[in-house]
Amino acid sequence: MAVREVLKYPNDILKQYAADVTELTDEVKQIIQDLKDTMLDAGHSTGIAAPQIGILKRIITIDASRNKKCKENHGFMVMINPEIIEHSGTVTSREGCMSVPDFTGNVTRAERIVVSCFDENMQQTVLETSGFEAVLIQHETDHLNGMLFIDRVISKRTDLFKRKKY
Amino acid sequence: MDTHYYALSFVNTDCKGIVADTTKVLFDNGFNLADSSSTLLQGVFSMIFIVTNNKDYKEQEIKDMFKNVRSHMEVFKFDKKPEAKEGCHYSISVYGADKAGIVHTITKEIAKNNLNIIDLQTKITGGSPKVYIMMLEVVSDNENNENIWQEALKKTAKEINTQINMKKIEFYEL
Numbered sequence: 178m179a180v181r182e183v184l185k186y187p188n189d190i191l192k193q194y195a196a197d198v199t200e201l202t203d204e205v206k207q208i209i210q211d212l213k214d215t216m217l218d219a220g221h222s223t224g225i226a227a228p229q230i231g232i233l234k235r236i237i238t239i240d241a242s243r244n245k246k247c248k249e250n251h252g253f254m255v256m257i258n259p260e261i262i263e264h265s266g267t268v269t270s271r272e273g274c275m276s277v278p279d280f281t282g283n284v285t286r287a288e289r290i291v292v293s294c295f296d297e298n299m300q301q302t303v304l305e306t307s308g309f310e311a312v313l314i315q316h317e318t319d320h321l322n323g324m325l326f327i328d329r330v331i332s333k334r335t336d337l338f339k340r341k342k343y
Numbered sequence: 344m345d346t347h348y349y350a351l352s353f354v355n356t357d358c359k360g361i362v363a364d365t366t367k368v369l370f371d372n373g374f375n376l377a378d379s380s381s382t383l384l385q386g387v388f389s390m391i392f393i394v395t396n397n398k399d400y401k402e403q404e405i406k407d408m409f410k411n412v413r414s415h416m417e418v419f420k421f422d423k424k425p426e427a428k429e430g431c432h433y434s435i436s437v438y439g440a441d442k443a444g445i446v447h448t449i450t451k452e453i454a455k456n457n458l459n460i461i462d463l464q465t466k467i468t469g470g471s472p473k474v475y476i477m478m479l480e481v482v483s484d485n486e487n488n489e490n491i492w493q494e495a496l497k498k499t500a501k502e503i504n505t506q507i508n509m510k511k512i513e514f515y516e517l
Contacts (some may be wrong), residue, residue, distance in 0.1 A: 180499040221515055221516045222516060222517075223516060225513075225517055244515070244516075246513075270512075270513050270514075270515050271432075271512050271513065271514050271515065272514075272515050272516060272517055273515065273516050273517065274517055281514060309515065312515060312517070313515070315517055316515075317517065326517075339378070339427075
């Protein structure tokens with residue numbers, strides 16, 4: 178088990194593009210384990226992306242079931258090279274992120290998405306989801322492209338908030 | 344070393360350089376800008392700054408620093424950072440044909456139901472008849488009485504012939 182430090186903005190790694198994973202090496206397996214351990218260690222976290230622990234590879238782990246209000250979800254998932262291939266609808270929610278701990282922000286994202294990715298065994302899979310889990314995947318996938326939620330806030334005056342608690 | 348908090352407000356008809364001139368005085372006198380909100384309201388530029396300084400200034404001393412800045416200015420000093428209230432957040436929008444008393448009637452009902460307003464913005468359309476739009480964010484201690492106060496606000500909005508929408512703001516920890 179290895180709980181890694183979660184990088185916080187303005188760390189430059191968070192603004193860089195992560196590279197595709199081409200094979201399931203021991204290093205990749207270790208990254209997946211570290212992501213899972215780090216996510217679970219942060220009691221409130223529902224997802225994490227490899228750049229958040231300083232690794233520029235396209236891997237995220239999510240667990241929407243950790244949000245008690247998310248009734249329909251796929252539980253814990255490893256997503257390697259995730260790509261959103263379809264999306265529809267919009268939903269606005271107030272997001273918080275471990276890498277931007279002092280703020281929350283109103284972000285509008287797709288309400289329903291279809292994602293293509295590889296699982297932890299490097300098997301290709303396609304997943305359709307909506308609601309919180311869809312927002313979660315879009316948020317974590319953004320990290321792989323050097324995007325933070327503050328990049329998606331439309332109005333700094335009305336959509337960005339100082340966090341009151343964490 | 345003690346930190347002293349000051350709220351500064353500036354109002355002026357809009358002209359270029361107001362923000363630069365004002366923040367230069369803050370910078371030159373060692374103030375840290377902790378929070379701010381500035382916007383153009385009907386051609387009047389309004390700025391509110393929450394600033395900190397290790398020095399314990401009197402309100403008039405701060406006003407004197409800005410005597411060459413072309414704005415109407417007020418200073419409010421407080422020695423302790425006020426704590427933000429925690430609770431459930433809701434967004435509320437109210438709109439209808441423009442008439443006197445919309446803001447007062449709605450906010451009176453909000454106060455009566457023990458909700459705390461943390462943001463309020465109003466707009467008025469330029470057409471005829473004019474439409475008044477108010478958007479608020481309120482904080483409730485909990486969501487137990489959600490139905491009661493939402494019904495009360497719906498009734499109040501209907502009495503003044505306005506439409507009201509209320510929505511709980513979901514916080515997502517991602």
